[in-house]
Amino acid sequence: MATAPILIRSEGSTLRDRVVAEIIRLIESGAYQPGDRVPSVRKLSHDWGVSLTTVLEAYRALENQGWIEARPQSGFYVRVRLVKPVAEPAISRPPCEPHGVAVSDLISQMLQGVGDPEVVQLGAAVPNPELLPTRRLHQIMASIVRRQGSLVQRYDFPPGCRPLRVQIAQRLVASGCAITPEEIVTTVGCMEALHLALSATCRPGDTVAIESPIFYGVLQAIEHLGLRALEIPAHPRTGLSLEALRLALDEMPVHAVLTISNFNNPLGCTVPGVRKRDLVELLAAREIPLIEDDLYGNLHHGETRPHTCKAFDRHGLVLLCSSFSKELAPGHRVGWIAPGRFQRRVESIKIATTCATPALPQYALAEFLASGGYDHHLRRARRAYRQSLALMAQAVAEHFPEGTCVTQPEGGFVLWAEMPEGVDALALTRAAKCERISVAPGPLFSARGMYGNCVRLSAAEWSPRVERAVARLGELAHQH
């Protein structure tokens, strides 16, 4: 029994993973439609020359991910998608007035349960561990340690590990940028990059315009730095409203604008290319720095990677921030910033806050990126997240109260659900916590505690356990 050629062409994945990937490819191509029976375990084992166990494991994985379902005494079938249409939320409508921020306590509460295996984690946006190349990174790390033991014996002062900056510069071409390694500073995750960008462009009391809703970490950084947040409406497809932003800029001083431009957290929206250019030009005309968070940019579900605003930056006014936490390894805490004309200030604040970025993880990621396994890895992650987001959106449509609207992100792995007026997301969050389900309540994502009827759900994983948790959340939402 010879293994089929298709299954041995790709390095770095197990046979089981290859079987999973190929079956998904067949389903996506329409070769097997919803309701179709997929080949029996015995047949596929024979046809593709892999063991029964491998096929069975692959089918279990496909079942867990929601692609197929087992029917008793009959075999495995492509799962029928619910066709219940799901409405998208409308554009947000925050009042146009700067506001102080105080979200820290809510955030601390939410993060308490993270890491507890008993809790179904729909709260924090932690990537699916099965989609991280952990083993390969460990091999690389072990090898670096043998070859270059002295790396950890010194401080890797800003701008940080050059081989990593070289890789980042090369990768940035795909997002429309021509940024040299010298124009990049490595950081302790994207969060430090954002903190440095805000510190370098604003002083206490200044106003930062942000999309609303926005990732709570941004709000917390604004709170910590004593800044004020000006929430700008955001559309669930096209992001930041340029029209609203322009009006706001005409009316009040704004010292920086911060946008999560691609596959925004929590909305999933992406500012279209031409609007990115308009945004950059609008701000350049007023000499206002634009802080761009592109954390999810590589996790596009479609074929092409969207550009960044930085691609349109001619004046060094865009500070582009990102990290490898969502794609490779959250625990390594490796991020970066391309700070444009603020580079010197960013480096000096970096020295005054964390001094240097840990050396070993940077060198390990650099080697992983250079080794060429990255693109393959990303393709796999994108496919999985697209699927789990679709299944979670369907589950929300099925189980949440009538009238619930859900975003349809084209990248990343978070979902924003707007429940009918009157549903109390904070109460729902507390009730869910008692049942060991964590969610991120809407008010976390607003300086004013808006979005009291919304929740953000992380769709990083899909499994029968997650499906049950979403169903249970829906029941609880009916009660709150």
Place this chain on the structure above:
Amino acid sequence: MATAPILIRSEGSTLRDRVVAEIIRLIESGAYQPGDRVPSVRKLSHDWGVSLTTVLEAYRALENQGWIEARPQSGFYVRVRLVKPVAEPAISRPPCEPHGVAVSDLISQMLQGVGDPEVVQLGAAVPNPELLPTRRLHQIMASIVRRQGSLVQRYDFPPGCRPLRVQIAQRLVASGCAITPEEIVTTVGCMEALHLALSATCRPGDTVAIESPIFYGVLQAIEHLGLRALEIPAHPRTGLSLEALRLALDEMPVHAVLTISNFNNPLGCTVPGVRKRDLVELLAAREIPLIEDDLYGNLHHGETRPHTCKAFDRHGLVLLCSSFSKELAPGHRVGWIAPGRFQRRVESIKIATTCATPALPQYALAEFLASGGYDHHLRRARRAYRQSLALMAQAVAEHFPEGTCVTQPEGGFVLWAEMPEGVDALALTRAAKCERISVAPGPLFSARGMYGNCVRLSAAEWSPRVERAVARLGELAHQH
């Protein structure tokens, strides 16, 4: 030829290192006095049952470290110490008035050459790589990765790695403290700990009282946070002048006090135990937080570890900061803070700035600390630093202009040299840079750019190359 029992009793060090350690023990005990001939290579090889190569390597190491010297056709001799008495600097006299800070540019200039193997590094206080347990840490890391690969797949949110906090709590007993693991938060090095402590206790515009001179990183953090520095006189033996501090507190609002209490950087001074208690009580009576940097506390040259101020803290007002950068691995960036009553605020600012501390280095250090090799390792480092500091002080006395005063630290590995009035340390630094010698000029250590005739020298390593650099610095100092 059987190896002598004394040479095999200690785990984790090479035979060469054991020979070095035993010879140093004999010299320190007086068994071999300065000027005495130590056993010939051949004799020691026979007596202790080790190869000629090992003895020769050990003697070369001892020679590099300045313990012995080779005399042509005669053998190795215990090096004769110069007996030129070295005066200590007097207590510093900064004006009693808060001052803005702007040291970032100077610091960036100094850090440029760090890591360049062509440069003799007397500037940044980087520990001697040979005194770091790098290989052991790497073994542990490789083993953790095999056993607990999932560590890096998630965020290790504050307070951070519990096994490490357990070890820190146990170690803190030696500095007079009873702090539970729950009262500790891990950080990205001591620098982040200090930044968090300043952020948690002060708001922009507030005044922080500090010793003068003080580690430039503290000044840079104060600059970055928009605070004002009030420089308090410090004695080169007993540190912060309580008398001057008390006067200052009576005259103006001070929002926090920051002290490097043990083996201060750059002075090497240690606040005596009873004055630590007085300091803590003085501030407690006025509800002023005390930020204590104990980075060098474990590198005492004498037998006992000095207490921390935190040991006398009854009101949760002391924020104790430290790291493992000077003792174990600067590149891993693992530090910690015991923030007393400010813990919640510290954790929330930590989430808003770096979100989490990298996981793997924390777990590796925890395992190293638990494994028991730490004390042995520290003893070795202390011995080496005591020796290299003594030799550097002598070299300064020998080569620097008449009237130069030098500190006599009882721990750590930095030296502060006060040259005669008129010597321009900044010009000296520039001239030295041209000759590939880096030093830290005095004005880096003051908010007002005082200490224009002082330099800080890192004595982390001693070798003929370092000796030549110090001699050359002395020549340059005569010219500037």
